[in-house]
Amino acid sequence: MYHRVLEKKPEKESRWHYVTVSEFRKQMNMIERWGYTPITFSDYQLFLEGKLTLPSRPIIITFDDGYQDTLENAIPVLVELNIRAVIFVMGNRKLKSARWDELDDLGSCPLMTDEQVRTVQKMGFEIGAHSLNHTALTSLSKIDMTNEIMGSKEELEKILGSPIQTFSYPYGSVNERVKKVVSDSGFSFACGVYSGAAQFSQSMMDFRRLAVNQDTSRLKFLVILLLPYQYIEWLYARLKNKMTQDIKMEVQSSVQPHSKNGTIKPESFDVHNMVNPNSL
Ligand SMILES: [Zn+2]
Numbered sequence: 001m002y003h004r005v006l007e008k009k010p011e012k013e014s015r016w017h018y019v020t021v022s023e024f025r026k027q028m029n030m031i032e033r034w035g036y037t038p039i040t041f042s043d044y045q046l047f048l049e050g051k052l053t054l055p056s057r058p059i060i061i062t063f064d065d066g067y068q069d070t071l072e073n074a075i076p077v078l079v080e081l082n083i084r085a086v087i088f089v090m091g092n093r094k095l096k097s098a099r100w101d102e103l104d105d106l107g108s109c110p111l112m113t114d115e116q117v118r119t120v121q122k123m124g125f126e127i128g129a130h131s132l133n134h135t136a137l138t139s140l141s142k143i144d145m146t147n148e149i150m151g152s153k154e155e156l157e158k159i160l161g162s163p164i165q166t167f168s169y170p171y172g173s174v175n176e177r178v179k180k181v182v183s184d185s186g187f188s189f190a191c192g193v194y195s196g197a198a199q200f201s202q203s204m205m206d207f208r209r210l211a212v213n214q215d216t217s218r219l220k221f222l223v224i225l226l227l228p229y230q231y232i233e234w235l236y237a238r239l240k241n242k243m244t245q246d247i248k249m250e251v252q253s254s255v256q257p258h259s260k261n262g263t264i265k266p267e268s269f270d271v272h273n274m275v276n277p278n279s280l
Contacts, residue, residue, distance in 0.1 A: 001209040005074040017213040038083045040126040041166045061085040068110040088130040088168035091152025114159045128166035136173040150185040179205040
């Protein structure tokens with residue numbers, strides 16, 4: 001899962017999730033060198049229907065948010081190396097830049113225009129939806145959630161004239177309620193961050209993704225590619241949450257009276273509600 005691809009590192013400290021073009025090119029070369037074949041969710045759909053055989057090491061490369069730098073900096077590299085990818089864009093086509101990602105002193109993060117989204121699709125890249133306005137969906141009422149999810153599908157289908165079948169949860173914010181609305185809205189696939197099933201085909205509404213950003217060294221990239229890194233990350237998140245819960249329990253038991261039966265029920269931990277800071 002990629003976000004921004006920049007020509008060079010920003011001069012100031014940034015909370016943008018980015019890779020530089022040269023690093024991105026090296027990562028794409030590594031994907032080729034290690035025998036991976038990038039596919040799209042459309043390919044995966046054809047595989048499920050028995051119409052396509054998948055290569056031995058399929059991989060899906062995704063970009064969230066639909067930044068103009070995806071078009072300007074990532075796509076030339078992908079075209080040159082003949083690599084396909086999936087780009088999740090915003091359904092609210094009035095959004096000209098990624099407000100949620102902007103800091104006062106770092107300038108704006110322009111998003112692709114309708115025309116650019118159409119061009120990218122014509123080049124063979126798959127377009128998916130990323131809600132209308134980049135809202136954390138778990139916090140919304142059913143009506144607002146449906147509007148964000150179904151609305152983004154409708155708006156994108158209007159400008160592209162073809163069905164949108166894949167969704168990506170803003171901030172990786174997802175639970176069973178959100179998944180149901182995404183599924184009911186007609187999406188075939190949806191991507192979380194690392195909250196979902198660890199392998200292809202376990203949950204179509206929560207594909208696990210791994211973030212690649214400025215902190216991803218080449219060694220880490222290789223580890224992500226070759227080892228079951230997703231299990232390690234998932235286990236780490238669970239342990240971290242368990243420790244936080246234990247500390248909370250200790251604080252609670254020292255300041256609050258115990259309930260009638262002498263115990264305090266810990267807040268239940270739902271891995272699906274976990275929001276990864278890398279998932280902006
Ligand atoms: Zn996003």
